[in-house]
Amino acid sequence: MTAELNAQRQNLYETDYLQWIETTIDQMKQQNYGAIDWENLIEEIEDMGRSERRSLESNLTVILVHLLKWQFQPERRSNSWQASIAEHRRRIRKAFKDSPSLKRYLEEMFAECYEDAIELASIETGLPASTFLRSCPYTSAQVLEAGFLPE
Secondary structure: OHHHHHHHHHHHHHHOHHHHHHHHHHHHHOOOHHHOOHHHHHHHHHHHHHHHHHHHHHHHHHHHHHHHHHHHOHHHOOHHHHHHHHHHHHHHHHHHHHOHHHHHHHHHHHHHHHHHHHHHHHHHHOOOHHHOOOOOOOOHHHHHOOOOOOO
8 A cells, every 4th residue: 555655646746746746735734644755755855945946056156257257358348248247146145144054155166166167258258267356355145135246
């Protein structure tokens, strides 16, 4: 019976994800813990954490790319670059408000995001990657500070 129930749970997870979510929520509300598809539920929760960190990484990289372009191509500065920086800072602020523990990942990923930003900024500007400093010229606080733009 248990193997059959596990197969049914897995089948629902694979064939109708929304129904699987609704069923899992209903089972949790009813405290029917024996009927919960724990394996997939745990995997989904782990994926949610990874997704939050990837979103932070993506937003941080976009800000860094635009800061580099702002600094190294002053003749091409635009309101759209400023708007993009402001938007991605806003997204990070909201993520930190919703999940304060996410802040601890900022410093962990900062150097890697900067390396990614160099690669992207080089492609977008046409400047060689060697144009940009190997270590980030901005602090994480500056990168997230509203209104900060390098000279």
